[in-house]
Amino acid sequence: MKKFERSNNMLDRTRQIIPVCSQTFSKGYRYFPVGASPLFLRSGHGCKVVDLDQNVYIDYILGLGPITLGYRYDAVDDAIYEQLASNGIVFSQPSDIEYQLAKLLTDIIPGCEMARFFKTGTEACAASIRIARAFTRRDKILSYGYHGWDSNFAVVTERKKGIPLSIGDNTLTFEYNNIDSVKKAFDENHDQIACVIMEPVIGTVPENDFLHNIQDLCKKNSAVLIFDEVVTGFRWSLGGAGEYFGITPDISVFGKGMGNGMPINAVCGRSDIMNEFEDVMVSSTFGGECLSIAAALATIREMKKKNTIAHCWAMGKRLRAGLEKVGMRTQGYDCRPALILPDDQKWKSLLLERLIEHGVMVHLGGLINICYSHGEREIDDTIKAFGAALTEIKNGATLAGKIAYPSFRRV
Numbered sequence: 183m184k185k186f187e188r189s190n191n192m193l194d195r196t197r198q199i200i201p202v203c204s205q206t207f208s209k210g211y212r213y214f215p216v217g218a219s220p221l222f223l224r225s226g227h228g229c230k231v232v233d234l235d236q237n238v239y240i241d242y243i244l245g246l247g248p249i250t251l252g253y254r255y256d257a258v259d260d261a262i263y264e265q266l267a268s269n270g271i272v273f274s275q276p277s278d279i280e281y282q283l284a285k286l287l288t289d290i291i292p293g294c295e296m297a298r299f300f301k302t303g304t305e306a307c308a309a310s311i312r313i314a315r316a317f318t319r320r321d322k323i324l325s326y327g328y329h330g331w332d333s334n335f336a337v338v339t340e341r342k343k344g345i346p347l348s349i350g351d352n353t354l355t356f357e358y359n360n361i362d363s364v365k366k367a368f369d370e371n372h373d374q375i376a377c378v379i380m381e382p383v384i385g386t387v388p389e390n391d392f393l394h395n396i397q398d399l400c401k402k403n404s405a406v407l408i409f410d411e412v413v414t415g416f417r418w419s420l421g422g423a424g425e426y427f428g429i430t431p432d433i434s435v436f437g438k439g440m441g442n443g444m445p446i447n448a449v450c451g452r453s454d455i456m457n458e459f460e461d462v463m464v465s466s467t468f469g470g471e472c473l474s475i476a477a478a479l480a481t482i483r484e485m486k487k488k489n490t491i492a493h494c495w496a497m498g499k500r501l502r503a504g505l506e507k508v509g510m511r512t513q514g515y516d517c518r519p520a521l522i523l524p525d526d527q528k529w530k531s532l533l534l535e536r537l538i539e540h541g542v543m544v545h546l547g548g549l550i551n552i553c554y555s556h557g558e559r560e561i562d563d564t565i566k567a568f569g570a571a572l573t574e575i576k577n578g579a580t581l582a583g584k585i586a587y588p589s590f591r592r593v
């Protein structure tokens with residue numbers, strides 16, 4: 183039996199001085215079965231992480247997405263050290279390395295004529311709707327998916343506290359794969375919708391040309407189409423899910439995965455819209471921070487050189503085939519499969535607990551992140567762990583820790 187004494191101890195101490203005990207909701211202790219689960223991690227290498235009690239796990243959360251090559255990946259870490267040792271972190275004027283990254287993005291992302299950098303996905307998504315509003319001179323946005331904690335987006339989640347409700351008047355939502363819900367929003371808000379901002383794909387597969395139909399509706403209504411590729415970018419393909427599905431949005435936002443863990447996001451797109459940055463109020467002291475930019479350059483070059491994205495698709499395919507064999511159903515795409523889990527928090531917590539015991543860490547949201555460092559051996563060990571966990575549950579294993587909270591939900 184694994185022990186979690188140090189994690190439990192740290193939870194007691196951290197609770198006193200860090201609200202929620204985490205800077206990121208979904209990493210917090212509530213989403214894990216407290217008492218029978220690690221709650222803090224100390225280090226990572228390749229696709230594995232080590233907790234405070236020295237237990238080791240094959241990790242499928244990967245920092246909630248940013249690790250695309252692997253923890254402590256040499257080519258990226260060397261680029262960070264080199265930038266730090268030879269040049270520095272931030273300067274009083276832009277650095278030429280910003281140009282190099284923008285140039286690389288314009289080369290690989292369809293429709294990216296210009297790029298602008300940010301630290302977080304929230305910031306980048308907020309900036310993208312601001313330029314869309316400036317460009318169209320309209321106020322409303324039509325949103326699908328998660329785009330961070332900015333009021334414009336959070337107002338349509340279950341966490342509305344602290345947000346002036348009037349902001350909600352300008353944020354409309356629609357249902358995935360329901361083109362009528364998009365049409366209805368455009369019809370009821372004629373000439374008022376500045377943009378559609380959406381994650382191109384989450385767990386389910388787009389049906390009936392859904393994405394192309396949305397693009398047509400945007401064109402017809404002179405609205406800007408923004409793909410939030412913070413998660414899908416550098417996972418579906420080098421040019422994002424837009425490239426994968428053959429759709430070039432007007433603007434796309436890239437982030438997690440771009441710097442293999444370093445904090446960097448980018449708004450990319452059509453130069454006539456991007457040039458709104460000349461006039462709108464968007465500015466960030468750390469937007470041009472050079473260690474992250476060096477990391478992004480090294481990460482993307484490594485992805486190109488080694489075709490790492492194809493490797494992740496292949497590992498995802500192998501994992502899904504194996505999971506199906508041991509009785510676990512999955513959906514979505516091989517590069518980021520989703521486990522189909524029952525709507526039963528107790529059962530899900532038990533599954534997680536058993537997987538942790540067998541050295542595998544997944545998130546109860548069910549989405550599986552795969553990185554270049556996941557090899558066949560780790561995938562096969564993961565399949566075995568799932569098989570063992572499911573058998574133990576069938577044989578009557580009971581929950582030792584607390585029931586984990588349901589994943590953060592949009593409403």
Ligand SMILES: Cc1ncc(COP(=O)(O)O)c(C=O)c1O
Nearest residue numbers: 302303304328329330410412413
């Ligand atoms: C699709 C998407 N967009 C935006 C964000 C916000 O990014 P950040 O947490 O870096 O602000 C996230 C974060 O999970 C995300 O998944």
